[in-house]
Amino acid sequence: MALTPEDDHLTEEGLAPLQDGRVLLIACGALAHEILALKAANGWTHLDLQCLPAKLHLWPDRIVTAVEEAVLERGADYAGVFVVYADCGTGGLLQKKCRELGVEMVEGPHCYSFYEGNEVFAAKAEDEFTAFYLTDFLVRQFDAFVWKPMGLDRHPELRDMYFGNYTKLVYQAQLDDPALDTKARDCAARLGLAYERRLTGYGDLATTLSRVASR
């Protein structure tokens, strides 16, 4: 069984595939724990997982290039490839690239949407566009993904320029973990936002991967 990868490694380096399955999942490093948990729970031993560095989200245009390189590098070694990214701020370019490469990807705009369920998330959009979302991974990696890249460690006075239009932080919990709940509440306080926690589980990620696994 694969060792649980460290979050810092998933952020900076990603995760190399074990080359032990016939279908390759090329995923965002921020989804590694959840995909490995789904694999283990469902016995999907034929799915191999490669993760790209989660920090690519800081420059969404680089996601498209990195996914393309991964598909071209390893795709031929597998019977199938599935890209476990949503649009993720690429403005449709990732979808376009996947079509060119002949591979499928997760539906939806981003992980906040598919964790909550794309339909449910879209239905709430009109009332919730002032919400700032975090997932389990992002709560754990809050400093690496939010606080430091936004310069708030050095210039806390910039906080309201970034978050002044937001009203609340919604923590979409994949796992029911009180420690993460406490940390997420602290993240909300640091950003000056109200706090709300929702236990979403894996949402559309579970149904999508189940469909991929059953092929």
Place this chain on the structure above:
Amino acid sequence: MADDDEIILSELSDDELVLQMHDDLYDGLKEEIEEGVNILIARGWTPYDTLTKALVAGMTIVGADFRDGILFVPEVLLAANAMKAGMFILKPLLAETGAPRMGKMVIGTVKGDIHDIGKNLVAMMMEGAGFEVLDLGINNSVEKYLDALEKEQPDILGMSALLTTTMPYMKVVIDTMKEKGMREDYIVLVGGAPLNEEFSKAIGADAYCRDAAVAVETAKQYVARKHNQLNG
């Protein structure tokens, strides 16, 4: 290199002071920029020269280094705050003394989207370049855009979106402008992180602007073209 603390701005020559202000803007030093602006004005500089040669030129360096990956968003925001403080002093003086007017722009973030950092930078740089800017803020419906266009009669409509889910709303606005027969009356510029040239063309905008500096240059080109057409 001398310690910044040792530099007395009022003892520098004009040329040295302008270069120092470029450095201070780059470092996001708001109080130094305010002091520099006041010194140049006291020395008889016109508000327009102070704006363009000290502030806009400095911010252009910041913009170029942001584009090239040397500076990042936090540093750009600090620089923008410093420039804004300088512009706050200059604005009433510009209104009194007059300055070349390049055109007028209505700008706002689209409905369902609250992100305004990029939009605010564009608005500030457009003002610095001599455009009159009416900023509609965030979460703008098609009705709000159209009301502003009819009331303000600008040359340019600027729309911004940060989210993949909200950027299609730009097409709603442009399609409504077409339905009402007013699309050709305005230059439509769009921007925001997930946008690209292809999207801009697909929705019927005139141009996609990848950053504030490009927005200013694109706006100048389109306005000049529009004026040439009117005069031709």
